[in-house]
Amino acid sequence: MDNNQLFVEYYKEWVSIYKEGAIRPITLSKYKMAISWLEKLVPNLKICDLDRISYQKLINDYAKYHERQTTMDFHHQIKGSILDAVDEGLISKDPTRKAIIKGKTPSEKKPKYLNQFELHNLLTSLNLKDSVNWDWFILLVAKTGMRFSEALALTPEDFDFSKQVVSINKTWDYKGQGGFLPTKNKSSVRKVQLDWKTVMQFSQLVKDLPSDEPIFVKSNDKIYNSTVNGVLFRLCKKADIPTISIHGLRHTHASLLLYAGVSIASVARRLGHASMTTTQKTYLHIIQELENQDVDIVMRSLANLS
Known part of the structure; x- marks a missing residue:
């Protein structure tokens, strides 16, 4: 060198x-x-x-x-x-030591997730036809919290309707040439429990589709994240709620579970996070808010002991 x-x-x-x-x-x-x-x-x-x-x-x-x-x-x-x-001896000392990391002023952040009322308005505005469309995709992501590439890769055989679960074991290469790819990490391979209504809806939707082919991707079609985000944007406008992205539906799913009292460990498993640390960092503001509520509950409980 x-x-x-x-x-x-x-x-x-x-x-x-x-x-x-x-x-x-x-x-x-x-x-x-x-x-x-x-x-x-x-x-x-x-x-x-x-x-x-x-x-x-x-x-x-x-x-x-x-x-x-x-x-x-x-x-x-x-x-x-x-x-x-x-x-390798090409540089005598580490020049990155004590580097000061700066950055331009952050732009105004769009809402990352919806509250329960807003999500309800979104889901009731969906046009769920008898055949597959992007509204069905949006419903499934909202109900499961799966990643965009994971939802694109789903096939009918990934559903076990009798056990009310969907298996996430691959992703779709929407940024490349298409086709199946491995999941983001080992923790991303998981089974996600479905509510009975979603089970009934999807069992009818996919019953006549090829079992091993993607539900939402037609052969040779190029899928763009911006296309689906555009559909969601229009739906949010129609429902008169904050506009979020498909990834924002994943945040919405996780935040509603946390507010409902679901443990961080369970949320991490459902989202396919590599560790609870990722979940804690991503949803720190929600966790802190819930901890403040817990303190209030503890103080009221202690006061009632006297």
């Missing part, structure tokens, strides 16, 4: 050797996006010139275009290659 090599060329090689084939395509695309930003921001930076000041300047320049969390992700994607360069 040559420490006079351009850092962007070193990073390209590092991604090729250590990341390609080892991580999911969607994650790999983020590393390749980082390459594009290195080409834009530091095209002439050599490894031998990479120190704390030059690295901080790179992070600062990236932060001009991105919010803090996105800048943090970029930092972590780059940092791995730099630590390897330190191990």
Whole structure:
């Protein structure tokens, strides 16, 4: 290895050797996006010139275009290659040490989830025809909390109507060429319990469909996340409720379960999270709100003891 090599060329090689084939395509695309930003921001930076000041300047320049969390992700994607360069003796000291992560002012956030009343209004406005349409897809995601790619990959044989469960064991490659892919992680392989009404509805909907073919994807059709989000956007407008994304339905599902008193462990399993920590981080604001309610209950209970 040559420490006079351009850092962007070193990073390209590092991604090729250590990341390609080892991580999911969607994650790999983020590393390749980082390459594009290195080409834009530091095209002439050599490894031998990479120190704390030059690295901080790179992070600062990236932060001009991105919010803090996105800048943090970029930092972590780059940092791995730099630590390897330190191990290889190309850089004498870790230039990422004590890096300050900045970011532009966050844009106004759209609502991430609906409350129970709003979800009820959405579901009652669905046009659930006798044949498959995106309204059925929206209903199923709202009732199960599954990911977009997981719902696209469902086939009729994934349903066990007698036991009232649906098995999630694959995803659909909607960002690539189509076809089945593995789930996000091992924890994502799971069985999700269905309510009796959803069981009755879907048992009729899929009874004449090929058992091993996707319910919501027709052969050779290219599916875009934006298409389904557009359907949901129009439905939200029609129901006069906040507009959310399909992923927002997953958040809605989880938040309603937490507010109903379902344990974090059960919610984590139902969502297919790798650990409860992910669930706790994602829904921290709800958990804190519920804890505050618990404190009130405890104090009232203690007061009644006297």
